[in-house]
Amino acid sequence: MRINLLGKNIELTPEIEDYVSKKVTNLSKLLVKIEEEGGETNINFEVSKATKHHQKGVIFHADCKINLGGENFYSSADEEDLYAAVDAVKESLFREISKNKDRRLTLLYRGARSIKKMLKGLSKRNPFTGKY
Secondary structure (H helix, E strand, O other), X not given: OEEEEEEEOOOOOHHHHHHHHHHHHHHHHHHHHHHHOOOOEEEEXXXXXXXXXXXXXXXXXXXXXXXXXXEEEEEEEEEXXXXXXXXXXXXXXXHHHHHHHHHHHHHHHHHHHHHHHHHHOOXXXXXXXXXX
C-alpha cells in the first residue's frame, strides 16, 4: 500500500502527516482483504486551504482517491477544521468501500443460489447466459 500525501497552500507538519496516515491505516482493515486477492493499493491524499487570505468559514479541503487494482474510490470534504475534513473523507470512503464489498458478496451468493437451483432441476435458467 502506497500513500501519497500532498499539501496545497498549507505546510505539511509532522502532526498533520501522522493524523492522515493514522486515518488511512484505519481504512486498511477493509483494504487488506482486497489486496490479498491481488492488486496493489495506491492512496492519493490531498489537504489544502482554499485561499491564503480567508480566516474563517469553510476554508480547509481534503481529497482522497484510492485505486485498488482497477477499482477507484474517491471522496472529498470541505470543513472549518482540517482534522474534521480528514475525518469526513475517511468516513465517506469507509462507507463506499464497505458498500462495494457487500455488493460483490451479494452477487456471488445470488450466482451460487442460481447454480444450485439449476443443478437440482428446479430452474431451467442457465445462470451463465441468463436464458431458459
